[in-house]
Amino acid sequence: MKITAKKVLTSAGWAEKQTVEVNKQHIVSIRQANDDELNQCLDGYLIPGFFDTQVNGGGGILFNATTSYEGICQMADAHLQYGTTSMLPTIITDNADVMAKAADAISACIAQQHPQIAGVHFEGPFLSVAKKGVHSAELIRPPSDRELAILCRKDIGRVLTTLAPEHTDAGLIRELVSENVVVALGHTNASYEQARAALDAGASGFTHLYNAMSAMTSRAPGVVGAALSDEDSFCGLIVDHHHVHPASARAAIRAKSAGRMMLVTDAMAHVGSSLTRMPFFDREIMRSGDKLTTADGTLAGSCLDMLGAVINTHRDLGFTLEQAVMMAAATPAAFMGLAQQQGSLAPGQQASMLLLDSASLQIRQTWLAGKAVNLPRRSES
Incomplete structure (x- = not known):
């Protein structure tokens, strides 16, 4: 051809x-x-097609609620119409049984060589209750042997896990990285020093920069300061203009460069569907325009798609189309160790x-x- x-x-x-x-x-x-x-x-x-490392759902499907091969295919189809040709279906903090079922479904996708499924993202459950966002506080917990074994499976493609370093030993981070698990820091109230120690132990990314993490101030850089001041790590950024103010997003991209900042959607089931309300554990997520929240106003993922993220970054933030596409394709592929296989033409x-x-x-x-x-x-x- x-x-x-x-x-x-x-x-x-x-x-x-x-x-x-x-x-x-x-x-x-x-x-x-x-x-x-x-x-x-x-x-x-x-x-090049886009690579989204944080996809909670799409096409009316939430991965946590439909941990099956068919559910993943429905999610993938929904995002394909917006240019996502590679993705990490993402499990939000849940119990170990759901994590295991999710891994089995991903394994089936890998075995069938589904072209869009590069692996899986476990966002939690090893997080900080203080920065839980929409995650369930009751399900946030220290890692168990069973859960670590799920993360280290070799039949589920590339594995990304988001954790809070103040609740996770640096030795455990080293162990996960040695098993080829990509570790990102997120939903964390860690100090700059704790975040820096996690980076030194092998963590290489930050999940949805600014959101659900300790902020940067003049005398306490926090996790945001650790992310922006580190030259080697990668950051995900939700450019829907709800999660991050455009000025803050622009400053972060300039600090990190297009080669280290990656666009993510944090998409829920609403993307690619007419869904406006969705049950989520003991709450409900509601869509108002292009914003998703719970009843108390807490942001609950997004209805952003990758094409929208690219256009917002290009037209609203002022970066070139080449830079925006790099952040949606080559940079996430590099983050996940797949730069030799995908992300560029x-x-x-x-x-x-x-x-x-x-x-x-x-x-x-x-x-x-x-x-x-x-x-x-x-x-x-």
């Missing part, structure tokens, strides 16, 4: 009138188009690509692992 486009975002930057050659699931070459190929040239921007990469309209930036065509995808019609937002 050959795809020729007027502008292609390669791993080296934008290139004009390029032909991308695909063999089965992978890109084999990107080169200047010849005259015959220019007759089939697509108008728009050809970019280059030979050897998985051929998951998007063609964006050059004016509206809406998706005109999607290719998933080398196959053109017919997406459902949707209203543009």
Whole structure:
């Protein structure tokens, strides 16, 4: 298969009138188009598909409530229409049985080589009650041997866990990292020093920067200060303008760079569905416009999609489209140790690509692992 486009975002930057050659699931070459190929040239921007490391739900499905292969497929389909070609289905703090069922469902996806499922994100339960957000305080707890064994399974792809370092021993972080678990700090009230110790032990990321973590002040940098001052770690950022003020988001991206800041949705079941109300443990999550909250006003994930995050970052925060796409594709792939397989358009990469309209930036065509995808019609937002 050959795809020729007027502008292609390669791993080296934008290139004009390029032909991308695909063999089965992978890109084999990107080169200047010849005259015959220019007759089939697509108008728009050809970019890599997006990689979302924090997907709680979509298509009316919440992963915690539907821990099955079929449920994951429904979530993945919902997010695919917004450009997410790779994702980590995310389990919010829950009991060990739910964690085990989630791992089994992810294992089935990996065994079936589902092209969108790169692994799993366990957001909790080893968190801080003081910074629990919408997580259930009753389910937050120290790690057990069973739960650690679930995190260290070798049949569930890449594993990301979010934990609070003030309640997790540095030795345990080292052990998890030695088992190829990616450790991020989040839902934490840790001091700067505690966060720094966790980074030194092998933690490499921060979950939804600013939200549910100790703030940065002049004399107490907190977790936010540890994140922004560290050159090597990665940060997730929810650019829906509800979780983080645009000025704060802009400052954080400038501090970290597009190579270390990644866009995430923290999406709930509402994405890709008409759902407005959803039961969540002993509460209810309600949608008002593009904002999700519980009855007391607590933010409860988002109804943001990755295309919306990219457009918000580009148009509202003022970063280039290339930078915004990097934060949605190459950077999360690098965070999860998958930079050699996905996240950019280059030979050897998985051929998951998007063609964006050059004016509206809406998706005109999607290719998933080398196959053109017919997406459902949707209203543009």
